[in-house]
Amino acid sequence: MPSYLLQNGITMGSIIFNMFHTFQPRGKDVGNLQKLLDERLLARQARQLGICPIREELLSQCFDEIIRQVTIDCPERGLLLMRVRDELKMTIAAYQTLYNSSVTFGMRKQLQAEMGKSELEEKIVQLEQRKQKLEEKRIDLLNKKDSLDKKIKERNQIEEQKRKQEIEFLKYQGQHLEAFLKSVQPELK
Numbered sequence: 001m002p003s004y005l006l007q008n009g010i011t012m013g014s015i016i017f018n019m020f021h022t023f024q025p026r027g028k029d030v031g032n033l034q035k036l037l038d039e040r041l042l043a044r045q046a047r048q049l050g051i052c053p054i055r056e057e058l059l060s061q062c063f064d065e066i067i068r069q070v071t072i073d074c075p076e077r078g079l080l081l082m083r084v085r086d087e088l089k090m091t092i093a094a095y096q097t098l099y100n101s102s103v104t105f106g107m108r109k110q111l112q113a114e115m116g117k118s119e120l121e122e123k124i125v126q127l128e129q130r131k132q133k134l135e136e137k138r139i140d141l142l143n144k145k146d147s148l149d150k151k152i153k154e155r156n157q158i159e160e161q162k163r164k165q166e167i168e169f170l171k172y173q174g175q176h177l178e179a180f181l182k183s184v185q186p187e188l189k
Contacts, residue, residue, distance in 0.1 A: 056092070
């Protein structure tokens with residue numbers, strides 16, 4: 001609570017009473033209030049950035065005290081500031097809900113990505129293995145093709161050689177038959 005707003009508490013038994021001043025604060029009082037607020041923020045280790053419940057609590061107390069002081073001077077302004085405070089609290093609550101939802105959404109998406117990543121890595125390994133098997137099969141089929149081509153070529157060469165030999169034999173036989181017919185024909189006449 002701001003120091004210029006409260007007198008030191010008066011203890012009666014176990015109850016502490018705080019008393020408020022109704023005088024207008026001076027510039028020095030506002031400076032002291034700022035200094036006190038900074039000290040309390042440091043003492044309670046409030047974060048300077050992001051959502052910090054400690055910082056929010058202390059600033060809310062400070063703003064409530066300012067509203068009380070303004071209400072003492074002018075009730076209408078005090079009511080207006082209370083509406084502003086309430087709107088700010090609702091806005092902050094909406095932002096906190098949005099922030100929490102986005103953090104949850106981000107975590108869920110990250111987990112899905114991690115799960116999806118492991119599935120994709122597993123699929124990559126499977127596809128690499130399949131690729132390796134297909135490559136081995138391709139090499140095996142190429143070797144078989146080369147072997148068959150070689151056998152076919154050898155068979156064609158052998159058949160070609162046989163045909164040449166047969167043609168040579170038939171030519172030789174044709175020549176002997178012709179020579180025989182020529183030698184037999186003069187005798188027939």
